[in-house]
Amino acid sequence: MMGMNPRQMKKLMRQMGIKMEEMEGVKEVVIRLENKEIVLKDPAITIITAQGEKSYQIIPGSEEVRAIVNVSEEDIKLVMEQAGVDYEAARKALIEADGDLAEAILKLTEE
Known part of the structure; x- marks a missing residue:
């Protein structure tokens, strides 16, 4: 297949029943692992359809790895009460503090 121009390649792929299309407007792709x-x-992102099966080829612009921090409802309520903030602010502060109650409360009360 060396030396084949893109037009010939597309024609050959079409004959083999392979369809490729670019996905437009994608801002990010998130892969969630356990932690x-x-x-x-x-x-x-290129969607490749062959024999009724879809495959996605993803070429990232940049990559970021984030740790997942699980915070309990009890911890969120405690931070809400102590810092005098709403649910989302308390949850966000706990996540940013990696679940550390004291750090989350201090951060919210210093603002």
């Missing part, structure tokens, strides 16, 4: 997330920013 972390891999975030692929501004990816180029």
Whole structure:
């Protein structure tokens, strides 16, 4: 297949029943693992359909790995009460503090 121009390649793929299309407007792709997330920013995604099966080829613009922090409802309520903030602010502060109650409360009360 060396030396084949793109037009010939597309024709051959069409004859083999393979369809390729670019996915537009994708901002990020998130891969969630048990204890972390891999975030692929501004990816180029190609959807390849062959024999009725779809495959996604993802080429990331940049990659970010985030640890997943699980916070309990009890911890969120405690931070809400102590810092005098709403649910989302308390949850966000706990996640940013890796679940550390004291750090989350201090951060919220210093603002």
